[in-house]
Amino acid sequence: MKAALQKSSFLSRVASIPRLFAYPLRISNYLELINPLWSSHRLMARVVKVWDETKNARTLTLRPGRHWKPHRAGQYVSIRIPVAGKLETRYYTISSPPERTDGCFTITVKAVEGGRGSHSLVRDLRVGAYLPIGLPDGDFVLPDPVPEKLLFITGGIGITPAMSMLGSLIARKCLPDSVHLHYSPNEFEVVFDRQLKEMARTHPQYRLARVFTRPADGIASLNEGHFSPAQLDKLCPDWKDREVFACGPETMLTALTTHFERTRMAAKLHLERFGFGPLNVPVEGVGGHVRLVKSGLEVEADASTNLLRVAEQAGLKPKHGCRQGICHTCNVRLISGSVRDLRTGKIFDDLGGPVQICVSAAAGNCELDL
Amino acid sequence: MPTGRMPVKLTDAQIEEIGRELDAMRHEVIESRGDRDRRYIRNVIKSQRGLALGGRVIILASILFLPAWGHGLATYTVFLSLLVFGAFCLGLAKIIENMEIAHNVMHAQWDWMMDEDVQSATWEWDNVCASAEWKVSHNFKHHTWTNVLGKDPDVGYGMLRVSPEQRWKPYYLGQPIYALILAVFFEWAIAIQGLELGRVFAGKTTLRQIRSQVVMTVKKMAAQIMKDYVLWPLLVVALMIPFAFSGYGPALLAVFLWVLAANGAANLFRNFWTYLIIFCGHFPGDVYVFTKKQVEDETRARWYVRQLLASCNIRSGKFLNFLSGNLSHQIEHHLFPDLPSNRYQELAPRVRAMADRFELPYNTGSLIRQFGSTVWKILRLSFPGGASLGMKWEFKTWNEQQESTES
Numbered sequence: 001m002k003a004a005l006q007k008s009s010f011l012s013r014v015a016s017i018p019r020l021f022a023y024p025l026r027i028s029n030y031l032e033l034i035n036p037l038w039s040s041h042r043l044m045a046r047v048v049k050v051w052d053e054t055k056n057a058r059t060l061t062l063r064p065g066r067h068w069k070p071h072r073a074g075q076y077v078s079i080r081i082p083v084a085g086k087l088e089t090r091y092y093t094i095s096s097p098p099e100r101t102d103g104c105f106t107i108t109v110k111a112v113e114g115g116r117g118s119h120s121l122v123r124d125l126r127v128g129a130y131l132p133i134g135l136p137d138g139d140f141v142l143p144d145p146v147p148e149k150l151l152f153i154t155g156g157i158g159i160t161p162a163m164s165m166l167g168s169l170i171a172r173k174c175l176p177d178s179v180h181l182h183y184s185p186n187e188f189e190v191v192f193d194r195q196l197k198e199m200a201r202t203h204p205q206y207r208l209a210r211v212f213t214r215p216a217d218g219i220a221s222l223n224e225g226h227f228s229p230a231q232l233d234k235l236c237p238d239w240k241d242r243e244v245f246a247c248g249p250e251t252m253l254t255a256l257t258t259h260f261e262r263t264r265m266a267a268k269l270h271l272e273r274f275g276f277g278p279l280n281v282p283v284e285g286v287g288g289h290v291r292l293v294k295s296g297l298e299v300e301a302d303a304s305t306n307l308l309r310v311a312e313q314a315g316l317k318p319k320h321g322c323r324q325g326i327c328h329t330c331n332v333r334l335i336s337g338s339v340r341d342l343r344t345g346k347i348f349d350d351l352g353g354p355v356q357i358c359v360s361a362a363a364g365n366c367e368l369d370l
Numbered sequence: 371m372p373t374g375r376m377p378v379k380l381t382d383a384q385i386e387e388i389g390r391e392l393d394a395m396r397h398e399v400i401e402s403r404g405d406r407d408r409r410y411i412r413n414v415i416k417s418q419r420g421l422a423l424g425g426r427v428i429i430l431a432s433i434l435f436l437p438a439w440g441h442g443l444a445t446y447t448v449f450l451s452l453l454v455f456g457a458f459c460l461g462l463a464k465i466i467e468n469m470e471i472a473h474n475v476m477h478a479q480w481d482w483m484m485d486e487d488v489q490s491a492t493w494e495w496d497n498v499c500a501s502a503e504w505k506v507s508h509n510f511k512h513h514t515w516t517n518v519l520g521k522d523p524d525v526g527y528g529m530l531r532v533s534p535e536q537r538w539k540p541y542y543l544g545q546p547i548y549a550l551i552l553a554v555f556f557e558w559a560i561a562i563q564g565l566e567l568g569r570v571f572a573g574k575t576t577l578r579q580i581r582s583q584v585v586m587t588v589k590k591m592a593a594q595i596m597k598d599y600v601l602w603p604l605l606v607v608a609l610m611i612p613f614a615f616s617g618y619g620p621a622l623l624a625v626f627l628w629v630l631a632a633n634g635a636a637n638l639f640r641n642f643w644t645y646l647i648i649f650c651g652h653f654p655g656d657v658y659v660f661t662k663k664q665v666e667d668e669t670r671a672r673w674y675v676r677q678l679l680a681s682c683n684i685r686s687g688k689f690l691n692f693l694s695g696n697l698s699h700q701i702e703h704h705l706f707p708d709l710p711s712n713r714y715q716e717l718a719p720r721v722r723a724m725a726d727r728f729e730l731p732y733n734t735g736s737l738i739r740q741f742g743s744t745v746w747k748i749l750r751l752s753f754p755g756g757a758s759l760g761m762k763w764e765f766k767t768w769n770e771q772q773e774s775t776e777s
Contacts, residue, residue, distance in 0.1 A: 019599060020601055023594070024494035024496060024593070033416060033423075084403075084405060085403055085404040085482075085483055086482065086483055086484050087483060087484045165418060266707065321506065321514070322509075322513070322514040326509070326510075326707060327505070327509040327514060328477065328478035328505075328509060329506070329509065330511055331478060343393070343670070344393070350482070350484060352484050353484050354482075356493075
């Protein structure tokens with residue numbers, strides 16, 4: 001046993017020798033010069049194809065690097081998007097099935113009004129660009145074994161997980177009796193319209209019902225307009241027998257949850273949210289609740305006391321230097337919320353970005369990596 | 371707060387206005403940082419890594435032209451030109467990494483990009499001084515207390531008398547030689563300086579208390595030595611072993627020593643160049659030094675004014691800007707240590723014009739002038755006196771008058 005341990009530590013030492021050649025970098029830093037997909041210190045993806053699904057929704061085909069792990073249908077991936085030089089993090093559901101054989105996956109993105117990240121992906125990104133990505137994550141996946149009867153309720157760009165699940169079920173030749181209610185504003189803005197119709201044509205066990213919430217000639221019947229219990233009864237009378245997978249805008253999901261809870265069917269409803277919570281708009285002159293995540297402390301802070309002081313008063317001894325904002329020794333990562341730079345009065349809310357805690361105060365609630 | 375503590379003829383209101391103007395410049399740059407800056411630093415990093423690797427490959431290739439091979443091109447002329455060229459490329463790569471990339475990255479100039487690969491907290495540089503150590507002695511101590519005698523560790527690096535205000539001791543008679551030794555071993559001197567061993571000798575701290583720092587520094591030095599003086603020479607030797615067995619090619623020991631020498635030359639080249647640029651930053655003639663008393667209760671605006679008085683630029687073009695890591699704009703760097711270095715050249719004319727409006731000095735000159743006056747100062751100040759080499763006489767007497775009226 002002891003000998004085995006010694007051997008493994010010897011082996012790990014041998015294995016770390018190549019890195020010493022590249023010190024203080026890693027071999028991977030040189031490999032990525034040749035091909036970013038070869039790097040092992042961070043996962044990258046190459047944009048190999050862009051395709052517009054509607055006038056403002058685009059599918060990006062991405063080839064991930066060597067250390068990618070295949071996703072489960074319905075999972076999402078984090079993507080770092082350069083927006084004005086900053087690598088911002090966004091999460092997108094993978095729209096392709098994991099059974100895809102060319103090693104690529106797709107995400108389908110709708111340009112959100114005022115959304116810098118989505119706009120950059122949909123409009124600015126070119127084939128050949130490289131983006132840092134994370135590994136697939138999320139538990140909005142089909143159970144194993146696959147339920148006998150399925151109902152997908154999707155709204156707008158929320159169709160992406162359903163698309164991956166349907167594609168996977170078809171590839172595995174185990175698509176059960178499925179109904180798909182898909183909500184979109186009108187017939188011109190149905191993401192994956194042709195693929196959906198093709199699927200309905202070739203697979204009799206798949207029934208598609210497109211619902212338009214803002215048709216050009218006004219709402220004429222129950223087949224149109226936003227979700228309602230009566231509409232569900234009409235379009236899928238046996239919905240109570242089905243395992244339901246729903247993804248879409250917050251309003252749609254709220255209506256669904258209310259209905260399923262009222263009818264005591266909530267156990268059958270599986271949801272994936274993609275909306276953001278209410279935006280944290282900091283008010284001038286007001287501090288907030290500060291959560292120091294690493295140390296597990298929570299304190300109230302006013303708008304004029306710097307966060308270094310706040311942390312010290314809470315009993316912490318954060319690393320620091322000049323206390324004047326010169327040296328950046330006290331930089332701490334902002335996990336959520338926003339802070340105010342006491343020198344300029346400017347709000348800083350780049351999540352994941354560095355906060356100079358010696359010259360920043362709480363501006364609304366915030367979480368710091370301290 | 372008495373204005374007299376600053377060696378300038380400005381009212382408090384004027385000094386605060388300078389502070390506001392410089393804050394506004396800083397804010398403008400922060401607001402306009404974007405894709406262009408990201409492209410710049412990423413391209414510099416990529417090219418630098420390519421150059422470093424290229425340099426090492428050229429050094430390796432040069433070994434194939436040692437006369438011992440006996441082929442037509444195997445002459446010392448070809449071999450040495452390749453070896454020197456490889457060492458030059460590697461040295462240049464080290465200069466770019468240390469000056470334009472690492473120094474600036476560690477100042478948090480690029481943290482705003484939120485790019486994990488380019489963060490001040492995690493960047494480790496190609497230099498024997500551990501990054502963590504450097505950030506304390508440089509970012510915190512030097513940049514906060516720039517040219518304050520007894521507080522700024524970089525005033526003469528604790529070895530040299532670079533300002534007449536430092537009291538003369540017979541020790542300083544040898545300083546032209548110390549300065550030369552410092553140039554050769556610059557990175558080592560900085561690494562050791564960061565440990566502040568002087569405090570141990572003075573009994574202010576114990577070796578036990580700084581043990582973790584010493585361990586960190588020794589580990590860092592070992593890793594750098596291992597790479598440049600053991601592993602890379604051994605790799606080239608390993609590649610030559612098959613030939614050696616067949617009784618062909620150069621002696622393995624010679625191969626090892628040539629590669630080691632080339633890597634050593636690259637490090638030496640980097641040491642000389644960084645020494646040259648850095649000594650032009652705060653030591654040339656007319657630069658100002660301060661006493662601890664002068665910086666008591668210093669406001670942000672006064673800190674700005676002190677940075678302006680304590681730093682010197684080198685008149686330069688794009689090429690020298692780049693190779694000096696934009697420390698040719700030492701003044702702008704000291705006013706705005708956390709703004710992206712590629713922006714200093716656009717700030718320089720504005721800072722200079724502002725200094726002129728307030729009749730403040732803006733110390734700039736050619737590399738030869740700045741380094742020449744530094745060398746002259748080191749020579750002259752190895753002897754007692756030298757007051758005429760210090761701050762401008764009129765300010766100094768004026769300053770002393772203020773201090774005497776205060777007390």
